Amino acid sequence: MTDTLHAISPLDGRYAEATAPLSGFFSEFAFLRDRVRVELNFLAALSKTGIFRPLSDSESAQLESIKENFSSADAESIMEYERKTRHDVKAIEYFLQEKLQGTSLEDLLPWIHFGLTSEDTNSLGQAIALKESRDKIILPNLQLLITNLSNFAIRSRSVPMLARTHGQFAVPTTLGKEFAVFIARLKKTHAEISAFRFEAKLTGAVGNFNALQSAAPQVDWISFSEEFVSSFDLEPNLLTTQILPYDNWVRYFDLIRLTNSILIDFAQDIWRYISDGTLKQAVVAGEVGSSTMPQKVNPIDFENAEGNLGVANSLFTHYAQKLTVSRLQRDLSDSTVRRTFGTALGHSLIAWINFQRGLKRIAPDQEKLKAELNAHWEVVSEGAQTILRAVGKPDAYESLKEQTRGRILTEAEYKSWVDAIDVDVETRKKLKNLSPESYIGLAIQLTDRVVNS
Secondary structure: OOOHHHOOOOOOOOOHHHHHHHHHHHOHHHHHHHHHHHHHHHHHHHHOOOOOOOOOHHHHHHHHHHHHOOOHHHHHHHHHHHHHHOOHHHHHHHHHHHHHOOOOOHHHHHHOOOOOOHHHHHHHHHHHHHHHHHHHHHHHHHHHHHHHHHHHHHHOOOOEEEEEEOOEEEEEEEHHHHHHHHHHHHHHHHHHHHHOOOEEOOOOOOOOOHHHHHHOOOOOHHHHHHHHHHOOOOEEOOOOOOOOOOHHHHHHHHHHHHHHHHHHHHHHHHHHHHHHOOEEEOOOOOOOOOOOOOOOOOOHHHHHHHHHHHHHHHHHHHHHHHOOOOOOOOOOHHHHHHOOHHHHHHHHHHHHHHHHHHHOOEEEOHHHHHHHHHOOHHHHHHHHHHHHHHOOOOOHHHHHHHHHOOOOOOHHHHHHHHHHOOOOHHHHHHHHHOOOOOOOOOHHHHHHHHHOO
């Protein structure tokens, strides 16, 4: 459907432009194309085992041409077969037989899909889609998000702000360091996603190579399977039933889900910073924040991101619950679920894009941050009581607790307390050097460390 206004899913409608890159991996066309690739590569691999004649160079080129020039018309031809057979992989087999009919490869028609079960073709096709989409779409977009976050963190690395614990003002930090915490978390998931190895299978109808072994026992089918699956840069799983155990794929989805959960946490924090006035939003000419309240500028990009992250994670959670369970050798309830992989990744991609759009529209309100810091001198009490402990004051904590707990302390009140306390000159100097704006510890160095790692 090319009319996005009439699409049922927002991925193909409202957000079609953002999710278009994923259609090259998870559309029905892409799934057909990848399985045609698997079947033709399998035919070529069989020819090298000696169970039938080798292919000539021109015949190998012909198979490559079918793969490289796979078209919408080819896909529609397969769908026409499927409408008759109600079996998608058998439809691919019939399509390939038709393609090779009348060519020098016609004598090899019986060897198409030889000894395989549908899930050999399907698991390879979907593992290819997961791997290639990871490499070409998921990792580059996640890296771009991390880069943009890092740029923001560097710009605000020395902007002091009040941190909170239990929702209450705690001690000062910097805005950049607060962002750096999320950057560090995202870098870890990015590294794990990048290193992930996808599994696939080629083991036959119940996982024992029954048909292949009975028809050609002279071939080492275990080695053949390992080599064939590895040829797609995938990990062969030799211990399967009819279906590949999906534990491996679920682990990958769990990494994306963890990434999304980190971003939900982050989006909610940014939303709160905007609500509190810590971050101010750019006012863009022509945009409207409310149909009735003209003054409003809404954090819609972060709200959009949070919503899409939640939708994606609900699907990833379902995969973990559903795909790890299969009745006996196989039930088909997993098949329709696996066709939604692009949906879960699509909602993730939309969220990552919107998060970055929102980043371009926010900046710290440094006057607000400074005023808030200087209105709360009680937040340096942690540093003050620690300085006192270092010089042997046994009642340091209690002394500050009496002065500050449940109270807002002004600069004058804090300095008056410092003047009254019985300490040496050097210690009093350290206490007076404390201020909400300067009491940021190693926040700047920690930010730099994360961003430059």
